[in-house]
Amino acid sequence: MNTLWKPLVYIVEKYTATNKIHTMESICKLQQELFPLLSKYHFKKVTDIPYGRYLIHQDDRNLFNIQIDVFSFNYTGKIHCHNTWGILHVFNGFLFVEDWNKTKEGSFFSRGGLILKDGSSQSFCPPISDWHKVSTGESLHQTISMHIYGNNFNLNKGIYLDDEFQEIEGYRSEFKDIETINKIIQCY
């Protein structure tokens, strides 16, 4: 792992070592703790970065993992869930996050949406905000975000909703070479 990411991994490692039960409040606290550090990361280049997933770190016991997502313009993802806690942070561009709720009866309803601009974060912890959909728009800058996912997150498969709002299992895209990101990021 590039040394740039070590302080980040250290904070999340420390959190998972001391917190066995996760709540929205504990995740928000972690989000606050990470905030000063995350604001130090800057991209030297913010256009024409190959879109896709880049894995920064995966914990040996699968207590957490950290990924970078690079989005294409006008991207709209599917509604999906995580089945674990997580933190979403935008480094560059903006991300439209639409939160969905699953009722006890199994139907889904939209519960809100917001724009995460560069430098802002959002947390989720099932059942709060676990279902969401993200999209980008036209912008001068590509959207680059970081995602921290909690224990037992499946790196290969995910649960999505199809057009009929039925839950389906799908394979996630392959990780791309993190060196592409490491070459263009700096921390100061």
Add this chain to the structure above:
Amino acid sequence: MRENNSFDWDKFKNKYFDIENNKNILNLNPGTMGSPSLPVINAIHQSCKDNKNPLNIYKKGRANLQRIREEANILWPHPNHELAIGGSTTSWCNKLSESFLRLWEGASKNNPVKILTSHHEHKGALLNFENHPFYQVIKISDQILFNSELFENFIKNNIPNIFLLSQKTWDQNLKLPINSCFKIIKKLYPDAITILDSAQSIGIEKIIFTNSDIVVCSGHKWLFGPQGSGFMWINKETIKRLPRFHYGEPIDPINKASYFEESGGQSFITYAGLLEALLILKEVGHENVFSKSLKLAKTFFVLLEKSILKNIFQISMNDSVILLDWKNPIRNLPYEYYQELHNSNIHSKFIKISKKSSTIYRLRFGLPYYESEERLNYAVERMVAAMVELLKK
């Protein structure tokens, strides 16, 4: 609730909202006063015309009132609450402030009724309590409000008689932690009365009834109903102890909340319009209203971000609301710009929040679900032109 792409919005907006005749007017301030739909306006006009038979006016008015109650039961199911129909949020709170003083009879200047609330409440709901010498209003910081442990400790040291929160705040369209706060209040102090101000929520999202003793809201905002209309839901247990607003003849005796409604001759015209507003919401559906509004907010955000306004404002989005905060407000420019937009028929809300170290100058834009991308494009063009003109001066 589902995303519905098949709904014919063009047909809908032309049939129900007078867009064709108001091409260059955009009311993007439904959080203050929404523009009623044509069926609402027509029903009001018709009701004004039906003025020759007093007996029929009463009969029809009462029938509309009962029908509104039926429709409201469908739109916002509330098995543990009774519904009073009448005025706006402010009007309900004014009356409640009098009623509570009969509930806490020992209240005085030296022994005020204690109201705990947030820093985000609208004056309409709060001022009647704040200015009344028999009430003490304590505002809780967000830091405490959003942390259940801190919140619990805080209320143990400040035991409330009343706890009032907005479902969505007027200044930021922020979701307050209603569920957790109301639950804690009810667990620790079951006799305290929880009031939910849903003025910025009704018409666009579901109402949170759980642990809300009283819910107040206006019909003239995101519901696009008649001016000065609204609802108040009262929990079935709370209604037993809450002193009624009057001891006269109730307009709808079958309804237990009717002692909180107007009695005698009143504006029956309002009910005709309000009923239409509910029928339209039922036809379109909460889910369509919300998702369309959200989609338009995103569109508006993207258009603004691509414009020069990005250099002048910090632009953010919370659900159906876009906030433009001045980055470097100069002299009276924020207010002049707001006025300029107002003169250009682009209507928004001007918000000034004074803090110890700085002042936030904000324009709040709400996105009504019947608007279109084309009209939002026009709005941004006008906004850019107004800014260029102003900066030239």
